[in-house]
Amino acid sequence: MKGWTGNILRINLTRQTFKKEHFDEAFARKWIGGRGFALKILWDELKPGVDALGPDNKLLVVLGPVAGVPMPNSGKTIVAAKSPLTGTYADGNIGSHVTIQLRKAGYDIVIFEGKAAAPEYVFIQDDKVSFLPATDLWGKGTFETHKVLEGKYGKTAGILSIGQAGENKVLYAVVRSMEGRAGGRPGIGAVMGSKNLKAIVVKGTKEIPMADPKAMKERGLADLKTVGAMDKKSQWSVQGTNAVLAWCNEMAALPVRNHRHSQHPEAWKLDGQRTSEARVATYGCPHCTMRCGIAILDKEGRESEIDYENVGMLGPNLEIFDLKQMASLNYMCDDYGMDTISAGATLSWYADAIDQGATRGDFKFGDAERAKQLARMIALREGIGDLLAQGSLKAARKVGNHSEAYAMQCKGLELSAYNCKFVPGQALAFGTSAIGAHHKEAWIITYELKFSERGAYGRDKAQKVVDLQRIRSSIFESLPICRFPWIELGWDLKNYPEYFNVATGSDWTLDDFTKTGDRLYALLKAFWTREHPDTDRTADYPPRIYFDPVIADKDGIIAGKHLELDKYDQLLDHYYDIRGWDKRGVPTRKTMNSLGLRQEAEELSKAAKVEQDVVPMGIPGV
Amino acid sequence: MKVRVRLIGQFMERFGFGEKELEVPPPCTAGQLAERLKMGRLDKVVTRRGLALGPDDALEDGDRLVIAPIFSGG
Structure with a gap:
């Protein structure tokens, strides 16, 4: 297997033990890395209803096949767990030296289980894992924690840490890195705190496996210059x-x-x-x-x-x-x-x-x-x-x-900084984001203005949300990698499958990522449904006040505007129709089977009602 | 006729102004205005009162236009 290390490091904090496990190429190609790996592992290993802040939840640090190589903006690490804020799968991406160091240490995935008896931090150095006391760090903020650990392990060491919010299990505590990077909005930092884990430090010395290391290095170094020049020009x-x-x-x-x-x-x-x-x-x-x-x-x-x-x-x-x-x-x-x-x-x-x-x-x-x-x-x-x-x-x-x-939240996670009272497509993007309202899943406000009609609820907007959820989920959250060069600078989207191919020796196209994106989104919603068996379409609604005339601006360019519930419901019908989900917003057995999720559909049906196929919704204009 | 143009983000940096009034010969479209500003080839969104204009949409005297690059969220 090339591109992936094929290695999982499983660390038990309760027993202070660790072991190296392996995944095969079929797993790697089905789930890519990052979010894909984390989602599948947490689906398989967490019992439904597990306490997100209890020792049975698991904290994952996950990378993908282009992590650690000199590809533009590829320095992202995924942290994931069941969220204490939303009660479902959650993740976040963080720019961190962990991305490079963990791959050099020989791992794509680290799974933290259990709970340390006292505050500690874990130092991963190639095949060694040390459990070290964090008594002196506990109670300190993330800046000081980072400085202390950087002073001890060096500037290039990969360091993830939490502050007092994580220690005290604030439900929206994040994981921090490099003094300025943060990830895991839905409380991944609280999960880390619940395990008495103050920090993770990583250093590695091994070669990162690549199908064509020479081509990767040459292309990566050239593109770093190209994209840097694009930014400078723009x-x-x-x-x-x-x-x-x-x-x-x-x-x-x-x-x-x-x-x-x-x-x-x-x-x-x-x-x-x-x-x-x-x-x-x-x-x-x-x-x-x-x-x-x-x-x-x-x-x-x-x-x-x-x-x-x-x-x-x-x-x-x-x-x-x-x-x-x-x-x-x-x-x-x-x-x-x-x-x-x-x-x-x-x-x-x-x-x-x-x-x-x-x-x-x-x-x-x-x-x-x-x-x-x-x-x-x-x-x-x-x-x-x-x-x-x-x-x-x-x-x-x-x-x-x-x-x-x-x-102002969806599924328990607060909306990012966009007011949706007159951008219904972005309201749908927030409403259907399977980890709660996060702009990283889909952001379509430019599209709504430029390529559609701002106040409209047309099928094209549902399609755009789905398209972006596919791309962002499978490419940007699973490789994982930063999205900015693509949209903000116009760096061609086809670069991403090409890098994947150089790393793994594959011949994937964007279509392969699209299909994987659909698989991930179906399993994300299945995860939500398994945790919330009585779920219905209202789980995919934006905050209720958006439908109330009381929220409308009294003056200005959108005076009097607010979302309309019946039209939003039609937009949601379009979204479910495109996805092959039923009118409650739950993936059908037929859809899950077609995405290679037969076993997961069977598992889901033990917890919640799973329709065999969609009943035609009679959507106007379809 | 006179129109006001407000540039956003990197366009401010590239074209050296944030907002200014321009005298344009009528009739003038959004596309012609972009050409006049040497922004014709750039990916952008031109809006008037929060609604997008296409390149063939006519401008009116007193319009205030906002021209922004393409974003993907913050």
Whole structure:
């Protein structure tokens, strides 16, 4: 087998043991790597209903066949587990030296099982695994933790760590790497904390197996220059991802005041031009050609690395328009190791709930100092922070008083920073994202404006969501690799199967990835269904308040606009029809069989009703 | 006629302005405006009041147009 190492490192934290296992080429070709490997392993090895924060959940660190080679923007590592936030499969990708070091150590997959008796970190060095005490690191933030471990193991060591949020099992705690990278929004950091695992350090010295190492090296080095030159010419990296903020504000797609508004006259204070002017450093992942991490100084004078999602959610969403204060809040979330998107959305839900009279409290939109206090209380689970540590949906269910309607989440995971009240296709993308509302699964706002009709609910939008979920799931989450060169710079999508072929000696085309993407999405939804046997189509709805005229902007370019439930249901029918899922949104046995998931369909049918085939839905225009 | 043009992100950096007013001879389409700005070949979205314009869509006096590159999310 070429491209993959074929090796799994299984580590039991309870017993402090480890063993090397192997997977075969058929497994590798069916599931590719990254998300594919993690999903299949967690499907097979987790009992339905397992406590996500208990010792029986498993934490996976997973790579794929192009990890560790000099391919543009290939420095991504996948972390995965059952999520304590959504109660289903979850993953995230992180730029990290782990990507290179773990492959050099000889592994594609590491599975952490059990729970350490006391805080520890694990050091993987080729065939050796050491279980080391983390008593001195426990209670420290991710920046200090990284510095201590980097000082001990060197700058090129692969390091993943958690902060206090992970230790205290904040349900949206993330895993952090390289001081600025984060992944695992749906609480993978909390799973790591539940295992008393503070950090993972990796160093390797072996050759990474490639079908054609010479061709890989030559092409990789040439393309690193090519894509780097494309970025320089386009000047994308000058503003990076935060260029999106000004556009969302112009398009009325910005989350302002917990999505109650979609534009704000002060948004310019946080836009890409302002963050570019304030930049003091730029950061990227290994093998990066377009460094998107723009660091600015926060109110306390610390370097805070920002991108659009955290600016959007901690800025206009909370009506905080002081750039340095927003940066402070961002720094705190990063240091505590909690997701800035869910933190911003949970805080905005809280301010909204107080505004609406659903609960009592002393937090108002725009109060940056109180937001910072609350961030600390969440990470340490102090006072009201203990409630807010559970995310907006669980907190809303405890508070009641109809506050769940404006918990801006799908399947428990908070929406990234896009206001969908007049972009129904993006609402569908969030609603059907099988890990909860995440922009990494599908983002179609440009498509909705440029190639479709903005307020329409046509089948083309469902098709576009499916197309992107296929590509992002099978290529970008499973190789795994960063998507930015493809869309932002226009680097041809066919490059990705070509690299896969050079690595593995295959002759795959994009169609092969499309089919794998469908397999992954069917199994992702099967995983959700196995955990939630009574699921129905409402699980694929966006937040309810989007359907309420109360959410419509009172003025501006989309005044009076909101989503329409009957039309959204038609859009969802189109989506299910394209996917071959039933009207509840559950893959049918026929669909799963056609995707090579016969055994999984059988397994699913033990937990939930699985239709044999779709009943024609009578969708208008089909 | 006069139109205002707002550029987003890397277009600001490449073309050296964020927003400015332009005098264009009527009739003028969105495509002709892009050519005039030397942006004809670039992948982009041209919008007016939050709705996209095609290259043949006519501009009107007083329009404010937003021209953005293609994004994939933040």
